[in-house]
Amino acid sequence: MVFSLISRVVNGVKEGVKAGLEGVSDVGGAIVDLVKNTAVNTFKGTAEVITTGMEAAGSVVKGAVTGVAEIGAAVVGTLKGIVKGAIRGVMESGGKQDEAVRGAVGQAIHSAKELGLNVGEAAIEIVK
Numbered sequence: 001m002v003f004s005l006i007s008r009v010v011n012g013v014k015e016g017v018k019a020g021l022e023g024v025s026d027v028g029g030a031i032v033d034l035v036k037n038t039a040v041n042t043f044k045g046t047a048e049v050i051t052t053g054m055e056a057a058g059s060v061v062k063g064a065v066t067g068v069a070e071i072g073a074a075v076v077g078t079l080k081g082i083v084k085g086a087i088r089g090v091m092e093s094g095g096k097q098d099e100a101v102r103g104a105v106g107q108a109i110h111s112a113k114e115l116g117l118n119v120g121e122a123a124i125e126i127v128k
Contacts, residue, residue, distance in 0.1 A: 006059045012042040013063025018071055027073045031081035032088070035064045039089025053090050053099030058107035060086040065111040076117055079108050079125045 016038035017031075024030050039060045064082045069075050083104045090100040105126055112122035 006055060009042055009056065009059040010063040010066070013038050013060050014067040014070070016042070017064045017067030021068070021071055021073065027068065028077055028081055031064070031068070031078045032085045035060065035082050035085025036089040036092065038064075039086060040092050043089070043093040053095035053097075054103030054106075056093070056095055057086045057090045057100040057103035060089060061104050061107040062111055065108065065115070069115060075112065075115060076121055076125050079112065079122055080128060083108050083126050 013035070017034060020034040020038065021027055021030065039056075042060075043056070061082055064086065065075055065079070068078050068082070086104040087097070087100040090104075091097055108126055109119055109123055113119050
């Protein structure tokens with residue numbers, strides 16, 4: 001059940017980000033609110049996801065990073081915005097800040113590694 005729920009969040013956020021960024025020239029400027037709003041909409045009616053803010057935030061980040069990568073935008077430049085949006089979305093949906101931060105940052109670094117990006121550059125971009 002939990003895996004299915006996490007998978008739905010990842011895919012929902014990925015598709016929401018892809019659709020929201022279609023035709024947008026300033027991806028970095030649009031990403032924070034887009035990720036936050038997509039997360040909030042994805043979590044509506046799914047209170048059980050928020051019981052673990054780390055998993056929720058990580059799922060949002062994974063979906064958003066995948067969505068950004070699939071449209072061909074530079075992922076490293078959007079990581080900070082993705083993390084911010086994920087944290088805000090999880091918190092607005094009832095999650096705890098500390099769990100959301102840990103989950104979002106951890107998944108952002110993991111996703112960067114999965115995409116073959118420089119993990120050091122990704123980490124610096126997140127905390128700038």
